[in-house]
Amino acid sequence: MFQAMGVHGPTLSPLASVLLDVVLLSCAFWLLAKPTKRPIFDSLFMATLVLSVSLIRVVMQPIPNVQPVTVAALLVGAQLGARRGAAFAVLVAMISNFFIGDGWWTVFQAAGWASIAIAGSRLSLVTSTGFNLGRACMASVIAAFWFDFIVSFSILDGTISFTEFIIYLGHGLPFDFLHMVGNLTFAIWLGGWFTRLLEEEPSLEEIEFTVVNSHGIDG
């Protein structure tokens, strides 16, 4: 819906834009911060993931409302947890919008995808038996409408009445439908592969800790 034309929401001054970016970036760092030091490999992997998905979003931008980021956020949340999923969503929104067009709507896109990542972390999309495709498809369908709904709030600048907002939402339904079909396709084609890609291998320290711990119990 946010791609509908003629509506941009409140206009930001250059200073407000910078502040907005700083706030978003701070959120991402806060979400990624951890008391224990992360291995450099983890950080590189996260950076690669964010850049790749941002690039795909930029490349696919000419196709109306087909959003690969939505399913990606869902699965990153499912595999890496709510904090890293939300950080991923915020960074992808910021970086891709740097090329597509930055503005007030970036906040809502970041919030939309972050909330989807959090939902993904709670929905048990990946269980001990593997990737649950049916549940992922259901979640991606709901995520399409949820994301578009959240982003639609970006048009509220005090001049739009409730009725106009509802009409705006109604006009966007075909776009929501397209987002939904796109999400389903991504989930079916790439969901399993992407989930395995995100699967965390236990580090040597973790293996050692597990082994020692189990021996201690035995002893």
Next chain:
Amino acid sequence: MALLFVSLLLVPAIIAQESATPWDDTHSFSWEYDFQTGYISTSPLFTGEQLLVRTSGNDEPAVTAFDLTGNKIWHHSNAASTNNDMSPLLSIQAGQGQCGSWPDMVLVGWTSGLIEALAPSNGTVLWSTQSEVIGWGVTGQLALDGEFVVIPTRQGVGQYCLADGQQQWWTETGLGWRNGVTVDELGYFMGDESGHLWHLNRTGNATSHALQLGKIRHAPLVTQAGILIHAQAAAGSTIAVFNPSNATLLQQIPAGPSPAIPSVRGEYVVTGDSSNLRRLHCTNVCKVIDVIPFHTNGEIGWFDDGQILAPSNLPESNWGIFFIHDQENLTYSPIDVGLYGYGTAAPIQFSVGLTSFTVFGNDQSILRVFSNIEEVETSSLEEFDWGVQGLIFVIFLLLGTSCAFLLSGKREWFWRTSSLLALILVLLIFPDLSNQWSKSFDEQFPEKSSSEEWNEQWPDAWLGTQIVIFEINGVEHSIGGFVGHDDVFSLTQAACKELEIELTSDLTGIGWYVESIDGIEGEGWEFSVDGSKGIISADNSIVNTTSIVRWTPV
């Protein structure tokens, strides 16, 4: 795999690009004939393998016949016809009636009041009859009605036998000029210089309606909505729809000065004037569906292939060609046929064998003939669109593999192929789906707010019309007086043209996006219609007949 996937998704964007073939590329110049003096004020006529052209405004007003290679076959003149002869030639096929039988012939009405039936093969006068002259004689379009021809004379209308030219009756009307006759089930319609619309039954009993809209200088058009006329006033014109059964004016659409002769095909009507060429769709009402800035004041050629060709009646001007795409959009491009200057005669098109001919003539009294050989095999190869064919192949491939996977129990791959197929299909129908949805939505839930108010400083002529306001560098630029625009984009284009403001836009998958206005791009432009913010693309946002559109930079 990922690359292939992305490529497949981009295919619809590739096939969305259309290629247009310029008229100049498909037509070649055949021959021309320079009459040296006078004007070609009305359309040539092709009949009996010969091309007939009438010239006037010189010492020897005449009808001249040529073969298809440009050789002059015969020449018939009428020195008494001293004014511009603009009554179109009328071809009559051989037949018989109560008055007798008649051969193939061409009827010619002269400004001297003379009406002649000529043999197309050699120009022999088969019969002639004289009508009244009050300064001018016959100037309008004659009409065929069974075994009779109905002739608009200078101050009346008469019915004449085709067999011998015998007058059946003549009824006095108002003074007429270029006022052709239209035949309908109940009789005949015609207009006059005082703005009366006349209806006559087949025995000559007349009823007149004072429309008070201006001079009616064409044959009225019979449409489903009513009788359509384009009346000429002192400073403009009015396209009007009249209901003859209860004598009421149903519609009045303001238009530009000096109207052209309107033309009808089925439910569609084309009108012209010194400002615009319009296309109307007439069912229960006549609705303007296209307005294209173009200066035309004479005849408009509308051909079987849907193309419209009209002369631009300006000094140093040329012809305009208009293409209708799927009955939806009318596009315009100028064509250079090597004739420049004023012109009011419509070109004609006809085919002989595999060759189609287009013939132009204008006020320079030069006739130019173009031909186009229809190379069926070549054109079919040129029209082969590999993008579309490839997409169709992919769709069928996905459909087939989906079925195969379903039947073989490979559910995972069935879901993969069918989801991709669904996505491609949704992307293909999406532009139409989105447009139709928006239109239906707007119709179901019309916006009621109207905070954009009339500015007292605006001229009264803008009252009841469409108005556009541009906020450029803090200054409002307003323009009004527009009619017939259905969407914001069309209205905005017209306003920019009128204000000579540059407008750049880009077509995206969800409609036209306005990139810059008057060179100002900024962070985009947004619009409101009657005070309500636009929430979809400008071309999908509907405007009504009195909408005020405001464009503001973001």
